[in-house]
Amino acid sequence: MTTTRLSARAAIASVTDPGGFAELPAPHRDCAPDGPLAWAGYDDSRARATARTGEEESVVTGTALIGGHPATVISFEFGFLGGSLGERTGDRLEAAYTHAREHRLPLVSLIATGGSRMQEGMLALTQLQRVASQSALTRAAGLPQIAVLRDPTTGGGWATLGAGADVVLALPGAQVGFAGSRVRPADADPAAYTAEGQYAAGHVDAVVPPAALPATLADWLRVLAAPRSAEPVAPPAALGGVPGGLPPKTGWDAVRLARHPDRPRAEAYLDAYFGLRLPLSGDRAGGTDPGMLCGFGLREGRAVAYAAQCGTATRPAGYRTAARVIRLADRLGIPVLTLVDTPGAANDAAAEHAGAGAAIADTFAALAAAAVPVTTLLIGEGGSGGALALAAPGNTWVTPDSYFSVIAPELAAAILKRPASEAASTADQLRIRPQDLVALGVARGVVGSA
Numbered sequence: 125m126t127t128t129r130l131s132a133r134a135a136i137a138s139v140t141d142p143g144g145f146a147e148l149p150a151p152h153r154d155c156a157p158d159g160p161l162a163w164a165g166y167d168d169s170r171a172r173a174t175a176r177t178g179e180e181e182s183v184v185t186g187t188a189l190i191g192g193h194p195a196t197v198i199s200f201e202f203g204f205l206g207g208s209l210g211e212r213t214g215d216r217l218e219a220a221y222t223h224a225r226e227h228r229l230p231l232v233s234l235i236a237t238g239g240s241r242m243q244e245g246m247l248a249l250t251q252l253q254r255v256a257s258q259s260a261l262t263r264a265a266g267l268p269q270i271a272v273l274r275d276p277t278t279g280g281g282w283a284t285l286g287a288g289a290d291v292v293l294a295l296p297g298a299q300v301g302f303a304g305s306r307v308r309p310a311d312a313d314p315a316a317y318t319a320e321g322q323y324a325a326g327h328v329d330a331v332v333p334p335a336a337l338p339a340t341l342a343d344w345l346r347v348l349a350a351p352r353s354a355e356p357v358a359p360p361a362a363l364g365g366v367p368g369g370l371p372p373k374t375g376w377d378a379v380r381l382a383r384h385p386d387r388p389r390a391e392a393y394l395d396a397y398f399g400l401r402l403p404l405s406g407d408r409a410g411g412t413d414p415g416m417l418c419g420f421g422l423r424e425g426r427a428v429a430y431a432a433q434c435g436t437a438t439r440p441a442g443y444r445t446a447a448r449v450i451r452l453a454d455r456l457g458i459p460v461l462t463l464v465d466t467p468g469a470a471n472d473a474a475a476e477h478a479g480a481g482a483a484i485a486d487t488f489a490a491l492a493a494a495a496v497p498v499t500t501l502l503i504g505e506g507g508s509g510g511a512l513a514l515a516a517p518g519n520t521w522v523t524p525d526s527y528f529s530v531i532a533p534e535l536a537a538a539i540l541k542r543p544a545s546e547a548a549s550t551a552d553q554l555r556i557r558p559q560d561l562v563a564l565g566v567a568r569g570v571v572g573s574a
Contacts, residue, residue: 129275131177132184132201135234139272139338140197144189148223150180151215160211163243169205177203181212182237185220190232191342193349196224199234200274200281207237209280210244214251217285221258230268230345235286238304239279252280259288266456268348270341273319273328278304287327290452291344291404294319294328295337326406326441343402347420350427352458356497357428359461359521360397361574363388364503366524371559371570375551378558379533381525382504390417390432390463393503396574397461398423398430404449411441411478415466418449420458429453431514432463437470438510440483446514447483447490450498454490460498462491462514467532469510487513501571502526502561522567527556 200207271289276299301317372378398421415436431446498516506528533551561567
């Protein structure tokens with residue numbers, strides 16, 4: 125698409141506020157004739173690239189306002205030797221990262237690159253280590269990094285600035301992949317190397333049309349720059365009604381309420397809780413789970429991260445996505461809200477092959493290690509460890525139409541070699557009602573309706 129092949133400066137102008145871009149000075153580097161490898165004709169190639177694009181290098185860096193929010197901006201000029209990375213590119217990228225840290229600014233990268241510059245050989249390839257180091261320092265400083273994948277985003281540019289960003293957005297139809305079009309296998313599926321293919325595989329958070337990109341970036345910067353509370357956020361109010369307004373009389377009553385097909389689900393709770401909500405998608409390991417909603421949003425003007433189960437059996441990709449978001453929120457100092465609602469973790473063969481146990485363990489670990497406050501609301505079924513992995517110890521709340529159990533009552537009866545007809549009485553023995561959970565100290569309280 126032609127919209128993804130803008131020049132570096134046109135790409136900057138397309139997403140920043142008018143007149144808000146100030147270019148950073150380019151670091152000086154003395155270069156030998158035809159570069160470090162004395163590659164015949166390299167200086168002439170660079171001169172032609174400059175004449176064609178008006179740029180001295182393959183990146184333009186500076187500061188800008190995006191929707192009124194300041195950011196450090198990196199934009200690649202694909203017309204300059206394919207947006208490739210050389211030593212002087214690395215100098216400019218390092219300076220941009222350093223400026224972002226010194227001025228406590230988020231970093232926005234508008235990427236369009238074919239990878240490392242062959243005319244500089246291994247010295248070009250080692251620029252990826254420089255970028256990775258700068259990205260790690262910026263991450264440790266608690267500053268967000270947002271990448272926009274233009275056409276093409278391949279090679280080391282994808283494997284560092286792109287895939288290494290906290291939030292990865294892509295333009296429709298953009299070529300995205302580690303292998304460029306001339307080096308991938310001849311029989312490779314071309315869809316795998318597109319923005320849409322990378323989104324489906326869990327490596328891109330959203331595919332954003334060009335017309336929507338400025339507002340999307342502005343929303344992300346607005347959320348990530350918003351005040352955040354040092355205290356746990358309040359749990360959402362209950363949306364579901366309970367017959368008679370009374371707590372369930374029996375454990376089986378609690379199960380039936382939680383399994384009712386018309387009970388409010390995570391989407392409704394998130395919509396009611398947040399004034400603005402921005403999703404993150406994918407586990408960065410090749411998977412997505414539509415039954416796990418994750419992202420960041422604004423609650424009464426304050427930033428909150430969320431991970432919410434949608435009532436389905438949670439798949440390994442869902443747990444990995446949740447763990448990723450919890451760790452990102454922890455690094456950025458943003459409190460977390462989790463919504464628990466699952467009959468349990470997916471336990472089919474595909475889930476086991478995808479590492480269900482390791483993914484659940486990773487979610488437990490992310491929650492246990494979080495220094496930011498985490499609030500949990502059980503909004504439906506709490507099925508065993510697959511639900512507990514998302515529950516905040518000491519700060520879990522429950523709705524009146526929910527239950528939490530070590531195992532589903534039917535399965536508990538089966539394990540105890542009881543007939544199926546005894547599932548209801550087994551539910552009573554398990555003490556899984558909302559009021560039981562409070563009495564046992566598992567939950568802090570039952571939330572009321574709005």
